[in-house]
Amino acid sequence: MTTTHIIEFELQEDLAELIENNEEVTFDDYNIKKQILATKVGTLLEVEKEIGSFTKIISIKEVDEELLKSAFV
């Protein structure tokens, strides 16, 4: 099966709501779930997801100015 990679930018609470309400969202590593739930409300995250049939969260990064240094070509 071909999997689809997507990157999205979501606030912590929106991602937390997604994982609490959709059991078809899984994790590459269970620590990612703990990391999401431990992140403060209102934190913007870069979320890498893989969609096969289930959705797998591959990684999260906090969006800050350091991360965005790579945004400009």
Add this chain to the structure above:
Amino acid sequence: MVRVEYSHRVLCNSNFLDWLSQQPDREQLLSRLMHIKSSSKYHRGEHNIILESEEKICMEMPKINQKYLGGAFKSEEDPEFLSIHTDHISKNIIFAIYLTHFKPYACVLLTSPEKEKNYKLNQHYNKIKRVVVLSSEEAKKSINDYFRAFVNAREIERL
């Protein structure tokens, strides 16, 4: 849940992004736009918009990584009703007016200092109040004001 009723939707053109990429505080401005887009009460993920035709211009000579551009502005396919307009300025103004048909019924149109005058002189911009064309320091101020509203809402949420 941090949700903010922003006073205006945000529409930008390629000239604004070109200008943004040259600002010393560009990372901060981009980050703030991303936070605003993600926290809108009525248009989460769609609060800040760029027309696809404008995004294409940006991608001809990319100065912002497309991934982060998408994090700050949702690309919206040019609606059919814009096809009668041949110039980009009219397309953007008409689309900004269209966005004012929905909550919060007002829109800022961000452009570059060089293009601001052309936008303000466009026949469609005549006498309207719900669309505001901004550039340069005024554009920065509006972004910073919206971000302040986000930070205030976030502080309340974290109490």
